[in-house]
Amino acid sequence: MNTSTELILIRHGETVWNLENRWQGHQDSDLSPLGLQQIRAVAERMAKVPFDALYTSDLPRAYRMAEAVAAITGRPMISDPTLRERKLGIFEGLTLVEIREQHPAAFEAVEIFRAELENFAGFPVRVTEVEFKDKTSAIIQMAWKHGRDHHLIKHRTG
Numbered sequence: 001m002n003t004s005t006e007l008i009l010i011r012h013g014e015t016v017w018n019l020e021n022r023w024q025g026h027q028d029s030d031l032s033p034l035g036l037q038q039i040r041a042v043a044e045r046m047a048k049v050p051f052d053a054l055y056t057s058d059l060p061r062a063y064r065m066a067e068a069v070a071a072i073t074g075r076p077m078i079s080d081p082t083l084r085e086r087k088l089g090i091f092e093g094l095t096l097v098e099i100r101e102q103h104p105a106a107f108e109a110v111e112i113f114r115a116e117l118e119n120f121a122g123f124p125v126r127v128t129e130v131e132f133k134d135k136t137s138a139i140i141q142m143a144w145k146h147g148r149d150h151h152l153i154k155h156r157t158g
Helices: 033-046 061-073 096-102 104-121 129-146
Strands: 006-010 053-056 077-079 150-154
Touching: 033 061, 053 061, 061 077, 104 150
Parallel strands: 006 150, 053 077, 053 150
Antiparallel strands: none
């Protein structure tokens, strides 16, 4: 009996907002032409990789990638909102320049907070410790729930 579990994490395909440097959060953006190519390439590659379960965020950009992998591999797909990218509130859909212009006080507060955390923690802050623990816990629970050895988890890490 195999006592280890392998998790394969895949990011969604490139979106139009990625190209425009827009903050996505829970909002969605169409996949770019490259993003559509990436979906096909990942699905074809995963057809050659053994795995037992396919989990995805319910956000459309992630769901589309998982859907393509499920279609080509025949594996069941499980959508779970706990795998969503973090919510970015009023910043969603905006570029950094637009955030500075439209929400200067909120932007300044976030920048001060990030700078203080980076100075205190000694590394760039991307995901808070609580967010990381919540996502990690959810992923581990998914793997245990199925009692299988190989899991494909589609998620944008934020």
